[in-house]
Amino acid sequence: MVIGIDIGSTTTKVAAVNTEKDIIKVKTRAVDPITSATGAFGKLLVENHLSLGNIERINITGVGAAKIPGDLFGIRTNRIDEMTAIGTGGKHLAKKDRIIIANIGTGTAILEVNNGKITHLGGTGVGGGTIIGLAHEMLSLSDYDTIMCYAAKGDLKNIDLHIGDIAESNIGFLNREYTASNFGKIVETASKEDLAAGILNLTYQVIGMVSVFAAKSKNNDTIVVTGNGSKNPIGQRILNSISKMYQIHYEFPADAEYATAIGAAKS
Numbered sequence: 001m002v003i004g005i006d007i008g009s010t011t012t013k014v015a016a017v018n019t020e021k022d023i024i025k026v027k028t029r030a031v032d033p034i035t036s037a038t039g040a041f042g043k044l045l046v047e048n049h050l051s052l053g054n055i056e057r058i059n060i061t062g063v064g065a066a067k068i069p070g071d072l073f074g075i076r077t078n079r080i081d082e083m084t085a086i087g088t089g090g091k092h093l094a095k096k097d098r099i100i101i102a103n104i105g106t107g108t109a110i111l112e113v114n115n116g117k118i119t120h121l122g123g124t125g126v127g128g129g130t131i132i133g134l135a136h137e138m139l140s141l142s143d144y145d146t147i148m149c150y151a152a153k154g155d156l157k158n159i160d161l162h163i164g165d166i167a168e169s170n171i172g173f174l175n176r177e178y179t180a181s182n183f184g185k186i187v188e189t190a191s192k193e194d195l196a197a198g199i200l201n202l203t204y205q206v207i208g209m210v211s212v213f214a215a216k217s218k219n220n221d222t223i224v225v226t227g228n229g230s231k232n233p234i235g236q237r238i239l240n241s242i243s244k245m246y247q248i249h250y251e252f253p254a255d256a257e258y259a260t261a262i263g264a265a266k267s
């Protein structure tokens with residue numbers, strides 16, 4: 001069995017890969033890299049009644065990987081380039097050979113997978129960390145699920161400037177409901193709910209457009225979304241509305257938050 005450990009900026013994910021069908025996963029919040037990696041690894045062993053003897057190799061990746069010295073627990077431990085891990089994991093989960101990946105973690109990385117070739121195209125610092133940071137400062141909220149509850153009840157008409165606010169008719173292919181300016185019409189009476197909705201919309205619309213431009217530049221119409229940010233139902237809805245505008249398909253595979261860890265294990 002090969003263990004993939006992805007020590008991200010916010011969370012650490014571990015995947016144990018045995019056969020194609022059999023992938024075991026656990027997740028912990030990232031503290032320092034050694035504590036989160038060994039903690040998540042230990043949790044995986046204990047919860048699944050595995051012993052160190054079952055583990056043939058450990059492949060670590062993510063921003064914290066460089067902080068882990070030598071071999072873990074005397075097991076051969078390899079460092080895997082994070083983009084290679086994201087590309088390998090995204091391709092495995094999507095079960096497709098030609099895709100664009102938008103990995104929404106604390107920030108967002110955009111990659112192209114073209115058969116065996118993985119290319120890091122770029123990305124944006126707008127990602128899950130943007131939601132956490134802005135919600136903390138603007139709403140004094142730090143619990144992720146609470147932020148989502150607020151966002152689900154918010155009204156973007158009190159926050160964003162829409163095409164319909166500034167133009168009598170559609171502008172080119174942009175119809176009246178589309179955003180002309182995120183936070184461009186914030187009203188004095190905007191509620192916490194409205195602000196939370198605006199933060200989510202800003203974040204996912206930026207990620208959506210950056211990934212659309214990447215896909216268009218590579219003549220690809222399939223964007224596979226990975227990272228913890230792929231599980232967000234509000235985010236998925238925002239990305240799906242962009243997909244209709246630009247004839248792009250977003251895919252949200254199961255276990256997408258473990259894509260990097262799975263990819264590390266398979267590298």
Ligand SMILES: Nc1ncnc2c1ncn2[C@@H]1O[C@H](COP(=O)(O)OP(=O)(O)OP(=O)(O)O)[C@@H](O)[C@H]1O
Binds near residue numbers: 106130131
């Ligand atoms: N229950 C949760 N608690 C905290 N954050 C969550 C939760 N669910 C989703 N998130 C979001 O996930 C983001 C982190 O995603 P992820 O764990 O994929 O990033 P990471 O791998 O640690 O970071 P990176 O890959 O950018 O180094 C957070 O910024 C937050 O927006």
Ligand SMILES: [Mg+2]
Binds near residue numbers: 009062106227260
């Ligand atoms: Mg990550």
